[in-house]
Amino acid sequence: MNALIIDEPSQAKAGTDDGPRKLRKFLPALGVYGFDELEIAILAALVTEDPLLLVGRSGTGKTYLLNSLSEALSLEHRHYNASLISFDDLVGFPFPEQEAGTVRFLETPATVWPAQSVLIDEISRCKPEHQNRLFALVHERKIQGIALSNLRFRWAAMNPPSGDQGGDDDYLGSEPLDPALADRFSLFVEAADWEQLSEQERRAIATPAGEGRIADDGGALAVALTRWRRTFEEQLVCCPPYLLDYVTAVTNNLVVAGIRISPRRTRLLARSLLAASIIAAECREDVYITILRCSLPHRAWGQQLSAELVQAAHRAAWDTANSTQAAWVHAFLAEPSIARKVEILLTRCPSSDAGTQAVAQLLATERTERAAAFAYVTYPAASAGRLPIGAEGVNDLARIAAPILEVDGHLEWGQPPGTKTSHPPKLTKVALHLQKLSGARLSRARQFLYHCLVEQIPIERPEQLEEDIHAAVELIRSRVQP
Numbered sequence: 001m002n003a004l005i006i007d008e009p010s011q012a013k014a015g016t017d018d019g020p021r022k023l024r025k026f027l028p029a030l031g032v033y034g035f036d037e038l039e040i041a042i043l044a045a046l047v048t049e050d051p052l053l054l055v056g057r058s059g060t061g062k063t064y065l066l067n068s069l070s071e072a073l074s075l076e077h078r079h080y081n082a083s084l085i086s087f088d089d090l091v092g093f094p095f096p097e098q099e100a101g102t103v104r105f106l107e108t109p110a111t112v113w114p115a116q117s118v119l120i121d122e123i124s125r126c127k128p129e130h131q132n133r134l135f136a137l138v139h140e141r142k143i144q145g146i147a148l149s150n151l152r153f154r155w156a157a158m159n160p161p162s163g164d165q166g167g168d169d170d171y172l173g174s175e176p177l178d179p180a181l182a183d184r185f186s187l188f189v190e191a192a193d194w195e196q197l198s199e200q201e202r203r204a205i206a207t208p209a210g211e212g213r214i215a216d217d218g219g220a221l222a223v224a225l226t227r228w229r230r231t232f233e234e235q236l237v238c239c240p241p242y243l244l245d246y247v248t249a250v251t252n253n254l255v256v257a258g259i260r261i262s263p264r265r266t267r268l269l270a271r272s273l274l275a276a277s278i279i280a281a282e283c284r285e286d287v288y289i290t291i292l293r294c295s296l297p298h299r300a301w302g303q304q305l306s307a308e309l310v311q312a313a314h315r316a317a318w319d320t321a322n323s324t325q326a327a328w329v330h331a332f333l334a335e336p337s338i339a340r341k342v343e344i345l346l347t348r349c350p351s352s353d354a355g356t357q358a359v360a361q362l363l364a365t366e367r368t369e370r371a372a373a374f375a376y377v378t379y380p381a382a383s384a385g386r387l388p389i390g391a392e393g394v395n396d397l398a399r400i401a402a403p404i405l406e407v408d409g410h411l412e413w414g415q416p417p418g419t420k421t422s423h424p425p426k427l428t429k430v431a432l433h434l435q436k437l438s439g440a441r442l443s444r445a446r447q448f449l450y451h452c453l454v455e456q457i458p459i460e461r462p463e464q465l466e467e468d469i470h471a472a473v474e475l476i477r478s479r480v481q482p
Helices: 036-048 062-072 087-091 128-140 199-206 220-236 241-256 263-280 285-294 297-301 307-321 324-334 338-348 352-365 368-383 391-405 425-434 439-454 462-479
Strands: 052-055 077-081 093-097 102-106 117-121 153-158 187-190
Touching: 036 062, 036 187, 036 220, 036 263, 036 285, 052 062, 052 297, 062 077, 062 117, 062 153, 062 220, 087 128, 117 128, 128 153, 187 285, 187 297, 220 263, 241 263, 241 307, 241 324, 263 285, 285 307, 324 338, 324 352, 338 352, 338 368, 338 462, 352 368, 352 391, 368 391, 368 439, 368 462, 391 439, 425 439, 425 462, 439 462
Parallel strands: 052 153, 052 187, 077 117, 117 153
Antiparallel strands: 093 102
16 A cells, blocks of 8 residues: 555754764763763763773762762662672672572672662772672673673772872872773773862852752763664774774874783773764864873873873874875764765765775665665765766665665555554654655655665654755755766
8 A cells, every 4th residue: 555644743854064063961961060071981981881980089079970870871770889898798698509509699789680880989999809809890790700681881989099199188098909900991080179170060069959869861861872872883893994093003102102001901992982983973083082091091000191192192193093085084984964974075085995985884884774875865976977986886885775766656565364454653654754745855755765664674763864865965966067
């Protein structure tokens, strides 16, 4: 049968403005202030689900931040004080099963087994024997060799190591972490003290109304995190070459400068940079240097690094990884809008080789519906030789675009004989948007959306994707001579 056309309220259009993109801030909505410059690192740790360590003076909001994140994400959370904790607090009380010849643990409300997030507070005051037991929790998500299947986030907090600051702020009893344990953490975020806060942050922190409230941003962070995490998992299998170039180069530069970086650390750095790039959705040097600084574990084990050496290592690696072609491919892949990708391709592509490389990486790393939309939009002009894409890139586009272009705009939904006819939800959702369109735009939308329905390609917001496709087609028409 033909698609049923039903009225539906219009949805907000996807933004395609050309202005500079500002990183959206999520922590102030949770009542957390003072982490503005390093928020990208905290969000990256949420995306990767790699261990995060906060370092800072007492009263700077370290535990408040991490507990607030657990509340905003509705996590089953455990908060342990490592200076006081016993092992039974973590696992429960051992109870022998005489018949089975085994031991099971009697759980309490504080045991770690059901936890989705764990905060180990005062980890630098932890007894050595407990620190060894926490090692497997931080590194492997295991206790006593048993996997914690629900655990996603492992967080810790500590004061600066004793003797690190001197004077009245010296934290006696806060010992440097064992380097092997510190190296298991992915990111290290320094909490800002009063003199480092802006006047607006100082007033917000001093406001007494926030004391004791549950962090709730209406689910904004949880929704964004789900989206970022999905993209992160997709791009892990084909990490952008420029990112690996940067990680390799900056590690080489730091080692030459006498700053040891473990091989494990390079992989954690790459994961964090990939997550941060997804969050920022563009190529930003300030994001790279922030993640690099937050990826160095040396402060946690009491070693101060020269900021000048780190900056020089970054600068050289950035220049190495971001040659003209690499920087262009980076910007092209990071751009979330298909229309803006087309604009970057038309106006800034340095060569057909770069265009071919970018197309290959896009089709390999983008979600299926977005890769299909890009191929559908660009293939006609690319096949006519009007886009800076080589023959190999055109062939890559053709493999995806050809089946879409063969759709004739008519869709029938078969039902087994004798069953009640009904429209599947996805068909109805597509039909609701098609009703608003007419002419060539309607024909084009039918081709693409019907193809996705038949091939069972999921599209969460067909109206948003179709609007982006329309903007891209109009851009090609206005910039490319017929």
